[in-house]
Amino acid sequence: MKNSAEMKDGVFNRLYQGKALPVLMIVSIIIVAWYGFAVWLNAPWQVGVYERAEISDWTASQFVVDTLNQKRPVLPSAHQVFVEIWNTTVLKNPTSRRSLLYHAWITLSATGLGFAIGSILGILLAVGITHSRAMDKSTMPWIVASQTIPILAIAPMIIVVLNAIGISGVLPKALISTYLSFFPIAVGMVKGFRSPEQIQLDLMYTYGASKTQTFWKLRWFAALPYLFTSMKIAIAISLVGAIVGELPTGAVAGLGARLLSGSYYGQTVQIWSALFMAAALAATLVALVSLVERIVTRNLGAQIIGAQTKGAN
Amino acid sequence: MNYSLVVGAVVFWLVAWATNEWLVRLNVENRTIGRSIDLVVPLLFGVSILVLWEGLVRGLNVSPILLPPPSMIWARILVSGSILWADFQQTFLKSVLVGFAFGCGSGFLVAIAVDRSPFLQRGLLPIGNFVSALPIVGVAPIMVMWFGFDWPSKVAVVVVMTFFPMLVNTVSGLAAASSMQKDLMRTYAGSYWQTLFALRLPAAAPFIFNALKINSTLALIGAIVAEFFGTPIVGMGFRISTEVGRMNVDLVWAEIAVAALAGTTFYGLIALIERKVTFWHPSVRG
Numbered sequence: 001m002k003n004s005a006e007m008k009d010g011v012f013n014r015l016y017q018g019k020a021l022p023v024l025m026i027v028s029i030i031i032v033a034w035y036g037f038a039v040w041l042n043a044p045w046q047v048g049v050y051e052r053a054e055i056s057d058w059t060a061s062q063f064v065v066d067t068l069n070q071k072r073p074v075l076p077s078a079h080q081v082f083v084e085i086w087n088t089t090v091l092k093n094p095t096s097r098r099s100l101l102y103h104a105w106i107t108l109s110a111t112g113l114g115f116a117i118g119s120i121l122g123i124l125l126a127v128g129i130t131h132s133r134a135m136d137k138s139t140m141p142w143i144v145a146s147q148t149i150p151i152l153a154i155a156p157m158i159i160v161v162l163n164a165i166g167i168s169g170v171l172p173k174a175l176i177s178t179y180l181s182f183f184p185i186a187v188g189m190v191k192g193f194r195s196p197e198q199i200q201l202d203l204m205y206t207y208g209a210s211k212t213q214t215f216w217k218l219r220w221f222a223a224l225p226y227l228f229t230s231m232k233i234a235i236a237i238s239l240v241g242a243i244v245g246e247l248p249t250g251a252v253a254g255l256g257a258r259l260l261s262g263s264y265y266g267q268t269v270q271i272w273s274a275l276f277m278a279a280a281l282a283a284t285l286v287a288l289v290s291l292v293e294r295i296v297t298r299n300l301g302a303q304i305i306g307a308q309t310k311g312a313n
Numbered sequence: 314m315n316y317s318l319v320v321g322a323v324v325f326w327l328v329a330w331a332t333n334e335w336l337v338r339l340n341v342e343n344r345t346i347g348r349s350i351d352l353v354v355p356l357l358f359g360v361s362i363l364v365l366w367e368g369l370v371r372g373l374n375v376s377p378i379l380l381p382p383p384s385m386i387w388a389r390i391l392v393s394g395s396i397l398w399a400d401f402q403q404t405f406l407k408s409v410l411v412g413f414a415f416g417c418g419s420g421f422l423v424a425i426a427v428d429r430s431p432f433l434q435r436g437l438l439p440i441g442n443f444v445s446a447l448p449i450v451g452v453a454p455i456m457v458m459w460f461g462f463d464w465p466s467k468v469a470v471v472v473v474m475t476f477f478p479m480l481v482n483t484v485s486g487l488a489a490a491s492s493m494q495k496d497l498m499r500t501y502a503g504s505y506w507q508t509l510f511a512l513r514l515p516a517a518a519p520f521i522f523n524a525l526k527i528n529s530t531l532a533l534i535g536a537i538v539a540e541f542f543g544t545p546i547v548g549m550g551f552r553i554s555t556e557v558g559r560m561n562v563d564l565v566w567a568e569i570a571v572a573a574l575a576g577t578t579f580y581g582l583i584a585l586i587e588r589k590v591t592f593w594h595p596s597v598r599g
Contacts, residue, residue, distance in 0.1 A: 016432065018435075019435050019436075019439060021436075022432050022433065022434075022435040022436030022437075023435070023436050023439055023440060024436075025436055026433070026436035026437060026440055027440070074458070074459065133337045133338070134330065134333045134334040134336075134337045134354070136337075137333065137336075137337050137351065137354040137355065138330075138333050138354050138355050138357070138358030139355075139358065140355075141355040142355060142358070142359065145577055147530065148529070148530055148576045148577045148579075148580035148581075149530070149533075149572065149573035149576040149577060150530060150533040150534045150537055150572050150573075150576050151534075152450075152534045152537065152538055153534075153537045153538075153549065153550070153553055153568075153569055153572050154569055156541070156553055156554050156557045156565075157553065157557050157562065157565050157566075157569075160557045160558065161378065161379055161380075161557070161562065164378060164379075164560070165379060232446070236446045236447075236448075239448055240448045240450055243448055243450070243451060244450065244538055244541075247538075247541050247542075247554075248541070248554060248557070248558075255451075259451055259453075259454050259542075260454070260542070262454060263454030263457060263458065263542050263543070266458070268455070268458065271454050271455055272455070274451070275451045275452065275455075278447070278448045278451050279447045279448070282446055282447050282448055283443065283446070283447070286446050
């Protein structure tokens with residue numbers, strides 16, 4: 001690289017070539033841009049406030065401070081969002097309805113339940129597809145096609161219809177998460193169960209291994225890297241499913257409900273803090289799957305080869 | 314209860330499954346017959362599912378509010394054609410297509426813009442990957458507040474959702490050309506832009522199409538979910554959320570059928586263009 005030739009080895013060079021400095025720089029650019037936009041977007045409202053209060057001698061610095069601390073800003077500033085998150089997580093009792101942790105827990109339980117059911121169903125379907133040719137030929141095209149349709153649109157119907165027959169609470173939301181996480185797991189596991197090479201299957205054959213033995217001793221372990229890759233996609237999309245599933249019941253509880261009630265009452269700070277909570281939750285869940293993946297692969301002494309796919313669906 | 318309907322449907326399903334078992338075991342030499350079997354088997358499976366659905370729902374007297382039979386949904390599609398078309402125009406032709414074009418276009422342009430700076434790329438890639446895993450649909454209420462109830466706010470949601478997959482995939486695609494190929498361009502004295510257009514963008518095409526395919530689904534989801542947060546009285550998401558409240562479940566299913574058809578067609582079109590553009594790629598050639 002041209003840059004490395006020009007620079008002497010040193011701390012700065014190491015930082016420049018690493019990942020941390022560029023990421024930090026982009027993040028700080030985003031934060032600066034955020035404050036810039038906050039001042040710009042909140043300015044018209046602030047001018048109106050000054051006019052009504054007949055304050056005409058405001059200074060530029062006072063103006064900036066006031067735009068960043070409005071009660072219902074068009075774009076809340078970063079520190080407002082973090083103060084709100086701090087107030088609603090650390091300073092509130094986690095079991096109270098005003099605590100963001102309470103709402104995050106509601107969403108998380110639906111996500112987790114749906115993800116667990118979806119993973120099990122997806123793996124079972126993949127086992128069926130790998131072992132039955134008729135099932136493979138007849139269901140696989142539909143599974144692939146189902147990836148192209150906006151499944152999330154079905155969410156309000158599942159919620160309302162299940163409510164109508166008396167099933168409410170965590171299960172309907174979990175069903176949406178199940179539905180969403182099911183397909184990536186099934187598709188990934190079919191690929192995974194088929195990933196052993198012919199030469200490995202031949203070895204099992206020469207050992208006289210039965211189909212079950214081949215499955216548990218070869219196919220299952222060969223499929224593990226694929227399982228974790230699709231689980232990362234599936235858990236992220238499960239969370240989206242749980243959040244969207246909270247919308248149609250009318251803001252009761254959960255992060256989706258916080259988004260909805262925030263948009264009803266124009267509480268932008270509340271919307272942004274729910275959004276950041278959801279982002280933190282997604283990041284934690286994906287990191288958790290990665291952690292389990294690391295532990296499992298290290299204990300099995302396996303290497304992850306070629307199972308990394310780009311992009312979530 | 315009408316058990317003959319239930320038994321008939323189950324028998325039909327079993328017969329269809331047995332036929333499929335028989336079809337996939339056939340050893341066919343002829344390639345066209347083999348191809349048509351590959352087509353018939355999933356179709357037969359799909360039809361048998363529809364028959365099973367119809368038979369069970371009608372035979373067991375399941376309330377049409379819980380699950381309407383397919384024939385009722387089809388009848389509804391025929392009757393409510395004008396409503397469905399208006400919703401399709403609002404959601405797909407305005408929100409989805411415009412948002413998709415702007416989101417993918419801006420992601421692509423930003424990727425080209427940071428192409429000459431490995432520093433910015435190293436900063437943007439982890440952030441792009443991180444953001445791709447976040448529940449971005451959540452920005453919908455904010456966008457509705459900023460851009461109003463009509464389709465521009467949905468366009469904004471779709472732009473935010475489709476931007477990052479495109480950015481990440483284009484950046485990795487631009488790194489796909491091998492150093493040998495780049496050396497060849499150097500020996501030809503190809504300029505940066507010549508190398509970009511003659512070598513690196515075509516080499517990035519499979520990655521870019523991957524992003525386009527992912528985004529085709531994301532765009533539709535974004536537009537529909539954004540409509541749950543407020544819209545004028547037209548649109549697929551609006552129709553789904555209001556009609557489900559009025560227990561017109563057959564219209565909701567009709568709307569979902571339209572959405573599914575639109576999504577699949579959109580995806581299929583992109584896949585078709587991909588085959589034409591990346592004809593040299595092993596996955597297409599083979």
